Amino acid sequence: MSQAAGLGTLRAAELDLDGNGTSGTVDVGASAVTQNNQEAPKKNDVRVASYNVLSSSLCKADYHLKCTSKNLDPATRLQRVKKLLLSEMEVGALLCLQEVSMKWSTSLHTFFLDNDYVFINHGYGNSFDGYMGVGIAFPRSKFQLCEAHIEKLSDTKAWTPEPRATREVKDVFQPLRQLWCSMLHRIEPPPPPDPWKDAKRRHNFLIFLRLEHLAQPGVTFALATYHMPCQFRVPAVMVIHTALALQFVQKLAKSDPVIFCGDMNFKPGDSAYRLITDGGLSSEDEFYPEPVEGDIWRPTVHYPMRSAYKEALGAEPDFTNWAFTRGMEKDFVDCLDYLFVSPGIEVLGVRELASRAEAIDQGIAGPYPSNMEPSDHIMISSDLRLQPSGNSGFKLDKFKENRFGVNVSDASGFQVHGSMHVPMHARSEIRRVQKQLEEFAANEKVKELEFAPSLKSHERKLIHLLCNDLGLASKSQGAGRDRYIMAYKDPHDQDN
Structure with a gap:
């Protein structure tokens, strides 16, 4: 693994591994940032990290069956998460977090304030998951907040209503239908949910910030984070939400460069991944959502986004999530977390993560959380450079609202x-x-x-x-x- 200066070498944070004051190194991604060039840092360089911290309400011993109760203890994990975040905050990184529970959010607000960081978050879950949500933290000494949007993503689309007669009949017979379906499901498994109805009912929120780089007055960029619905059983739902997220973010960003990251819950090469990186998805794709009569919205984006990891290393990390939970037959080990960038952003380097084989060889394999990893996800981060040309991929200056899925200009859209x-x-x-x-x-x-x-x-x-x-x-x-x-x-x- 190469060593380079970048915005500052990423070090393994010293964490309290056993809860009694003993320190040690952490996580499988403790190597330095891999640099694409050897230039000295510039004023318009930024570090961005994305991390699913695992909701404190979802970290139960009867759910994460292979993890010890000590490593699942919320207070212990929160301390470890904070120290891991500090390793990024030391170099002024922008932090995008997912699965921030309501209980943790109050403590994190104080933690960030004590370190001169502004923390913007929103919870949207339920009591089971601790009303978890997403958040972005940024250092006040380096960035000025110009604009912020917190949006329930499913509200950004005009959904085609069911015919009135259908709604009225359903209201009358719904209890009988539910009883019949429950009896039928005991005989055969239920059919998969309708992708459109499932996508509409999702409560996931997206946070979008427009930030000004204080070292370069007038230089602004967009930063957004999202936690994709975990609907691997119906991938078309994730295709719909991926398109909604990019349409919303790219519309708000306009000609500013965009950094979009989070726990996307899809794997490299999946339909939703290709929608982002290719800038579109064929209607012949296996998981392209079948159009609804009367609704001509389609899962498209203004322009493709590049993966910082793939650009720096030639491939996505071998894994960013290693978990074993109740109901699983084997460990889930794969890449679910991503950091995407638009035109106008140069990827200087990324935080290297160990492969599965390396993690096993080094004795730091999952499933997580462990004393080496406080979440079941691994933090990803990248050094980026804002280019003077801005987002050259976005050529739309005027916006016109329409029901076709995106806001586009009369000139080129x-x-x-x-x-x-x-x-x-x-x-x-x-x-x-x-x-x-x-x-x-x-x-x-x-x-x-x-x-x-x-x-x-x-x-x-x-x-x-x-x-x-x-x-x-x-x-x-x-x-x-x-x-x-x-x-x-x-x-x-x-x-x-």
Whole structure:
């Protein structure tokens, strides 16, 4: 493992390993930062660390079955976590935390304040997980807070409502349906949840900060952290939330460079990972969420993000999570934590982590928490440099709100259909509707084509335009939620 200066060598913190004052070194990632160049640090360099601290309410002996009660003790773990964080705070690192329980958040506020750090956090869980949430801490001596947003991510999307009749029937028969389903599930396993409904009901919050580098007045950048819903059984849910997170963050950041990190709960190469690093996901992908009728939002992003670890080391860490919990047949060991950067940020180096084989050889293998690792996740961090050009990948200066999933500019994010602006990533939906209308026009036996009442006014307008192109007539009928559009073969009652 290479040694280099960077913003300061990452040292293994001295922790109280046995709870009685005995010190020792910690964690499998205690090596120095690997540098991509040998340049001296500059004023616009930043260190960013991301760490899932493991909620104090989820660290139970009857759940983490292979871990000792001493290493699961919340007070002992909190002391160890603080000392590990101090090793990063010594060099003025920005800290992104996940699974911060309500009990720990109060202590961490005092801890950060005592070290001249500002801590912004939000809890959103439940009593079982200690109302855990996410947080970002930054040193007041190095950064000025320009803007902050705390958002329930599922609220950033306009969800297509169920038809009114469906909702009314469900309200009447829901108790009977639940009883029947519970009896049926005893015979056969329940079907997987609907990805859209599951994604909508998730309460996970995202924190976004715009910070100014005090050493370089006027130099601003965006920092965001998120804890992805752990829905590995329905990966499409994580694809939806990944797209929502990037759309939200990239929209707010505008032309500022972006650092986006956290516990993403997906593995390298998974669909959600490729959505971020490739900047898109094929509709043929196994876990591409099947479109909902009347909703033309799609899982897209403005531009791809780069992984700091992959750029510095050629690959993601072998693992950032090593755990064995009740119900598992074997240890889970894989990479779930990431640090992504946009154009306008140079990766100087990352905190190297041991591989599984190295951890075993060194006697520091999991499952965690252990006396070497206070969480079941390992902290990741990177030295980064803000480039004067800013986020060159983002070329949108003006924003226009729309229901197509992102906010894009008239200049580069739209293609024009007649007098209506249409997001380019919605073209597949437009083609689908156009094909449906073309088949209708060619079918001599069918005189009318009715569309669902769930369509919005601008979507009905698009159908009017497509009908006009095909020589069809169209008319919107009804009012409110019952308003719908019909296409006709004969040019009568056309309503534009």
